Amino acid sequence: MNTTDLLDQIEKKGSFLCIGLDTDQEKIPPHLLDEPDPIFAFNKAIIDATHHLCVAYKPNTAFYEAYGLKGWESLSRTIEYLNSSYPHLLTIADAKRGDIGNTATRYAEAFFNDLNFDAVTVAPYMGRDSVEPFLKFPDKFTILLALTSNAGAFDFQTREVDGQALYKIVLETALTYEHSDRLMFVVGATKAEFLKEIRKIVPEHFLLVPGVGAQGGSLEEVCKYGMTDRVGLLVNSSRKILYASREKDFAEAAAREAEGLQKAMKKELIKRG
């Protein structure tokens, strides 16, 4: 998948919503526990009910790894289902991997080839040779952590390096990596005012923005400071959609939540032409 395909989806759907499939067996409706693969059954129902309202799905790999082999089977089934039933949607493995050279290549192969995701999130701490192996893959996106939406972000990401916050140094440095046009960046919505500064460094790249909804960020603020002429935003929501209901109507409830966000997004898209 490339940027043109993504923009095409955004235009068609009037949405730049990414749904985070952080599927927690303890939070899904109890009646699904009788299914042979409850996590996949849940994901499939959510996807079928929301695919027309979003442009991307983002399973966080931790939720699958926590169940060992069984969890990896659920993840494999989910991505296979997405690729076969809804091939135009962007699929993101929220894996936050970071390792060097040949090891990074292994991770890239795992997510881009073996599982056939369109994108993977990557941590920047180990630098260039931990990111470039991902960037080698054409028609795939590497989504680098820049500024995250958690409290711990202030431990290191906002510390000043040569008079600039570390996350800005990360953005600037990443632009020098080979195939940096295949990058997107994770920028937390709880700090929407930072988006103005971020856009000075990366005026064009797509930003993946978590923290709208359950974590309290405002969609309007994010669009005000982060939207570009070619949208440039994917806004993620996970728990608020996934766990809108624990009853048999969970998928419809999820669709209602997603539709609320999609409508707000459409308004923002129209507002900005």
Next chain:
Amino acid sequence: MNTTDLLDQIEKKGSFLCIGLDTDQEKIPPHLLDEPDPIFAFNKAIIDATHHLCVAYKPNTAFYEAYGLKGWESLSRTIEYLNSSYPHLLTIADAKRGDIGNTATRYAEAFFNDLNFDAVTVAPYMGRDSVEPFLKFPDKFTILLALTSNAGAFDFQTREVDGQALYKIVLETALTYEHSDRLMFVVGATKAEFLKEIRKIVPEHFLLVPGVGAQGGSLEEVCKYGMTDRVGLLVNSSRKILYASREKDFAEAAAREAEGLQKAMKKELIKRG
């Protein structure tokens, strides 16, 4: 496993060697490809031939994930074999995970409970709430990346924050985390002179030192600057041991390489009493 158990092993074996099980199907002896699980067959042979010469094994999860479900089966078999046959050895999942709050807890559960590793490597970029969920587990170690041995380490880790290199800020900050006594730190051996400075910040903690051997670091230098009264070092070697031979004698060849390192380590242990 706790520090006392680890020191007991180090004393018994005259070794602080960690063997990195970065098992690459393209590099293992071709005759093993006929086995039902070639990667596990290779690991088992290496472990059986070297367990008396080392105190830890460290599979890098990327090498297993690259083979999808099959790879996770190989990893599960490997850790099960280690736990059942050699329970006194330290087992490290070199996963370099880093995510927040409930997601970090999922990763911790995956590696500490589901797979039953003694330790896991973690990336620091997301800060406190991405590390503390791992530190909650008693008798488990969380090994935080501080200074890695790759070229990209100079992109961010050595950049100055308030007059100090970022990796030193990481060390100092991590000491303020709850249960910081359960931390170890990854410090690359290609920069042995940095160990002197690092020991001023973390005088007691164990350091996991990759980059001795194939990556060119010197064991003597590492011990000179990094060893404490209670050893405080785990030195990792991967490729030089694993791929000492591609013939039927690969396990014996690996043992010879490991023995070379173990003897050098014993000398260093005796030198420093």
